[in-house]
Amino acid sequence: MQYDKKGFTLIELLVIMSITVLMTIALFANYGKGNDSLALERSSQKLSQDLRRAQEMAMSGFEGSVSSNGYGIYFDKTSGSEGKYVIYMNNNTNMYYESGTDTDKETVNIESGIKICNIKDNSLDLNNVSVSFEPPDPLTYISSNYSGHEASIVLCVIKDISQTRTIKINNAGRIEVTNP
Secondary structure, three states, X not given: OOOOOOOOOHHHHHHHHHHHHHHHHHHHHOHHHHHHHHHHHHHHHHHHHXXXXXXXXXXXXXXXXXXXXXXXXXXXXXXXXXXXXXXXEOOOOOOXXXXXXXXXXXXXXXXXXXXXXXXXXXXXXXXXXXXXXXXXXXXXXXXXXXXXXXXXXXXXXXXXXXXXXXXXXXXXXXXXXXXO
């Protein structure tokens, strides 16, 4: 008597199911890391766009009928402020952010899970830095200095501070996003 050998054996089904389970576990184990990397990339690109937007606002020179001495972005990595930065209108001539004097145009919250890990001005670690643009050119000031300075703002993933992106801007107004 001959048996028709169509179908799968129990062992073949168990092997296929175990391979499927292992692949699913591997996929979901790396899911969170991918989200963090994407959030870091989005946050660094948004920050560079906001720097360019502040440059453009300074080049226009006016907002409505109000004349300004420029626009800028203020970064602060102290506790409670490392998850945001301030886009401001400079109301005086010092080209540095002053909380009571300058007009806050927008407080930008960095994406959840991402923070400012480090701020540097010419390789010196700082707690805060102001990047200001003076119209009409615009001249780029980094902490009130208009020559020979480069600011680096390092964003990192809160869960894994080894994942970073660095946004650099120099006095020529060049903005660059780099990987470590």
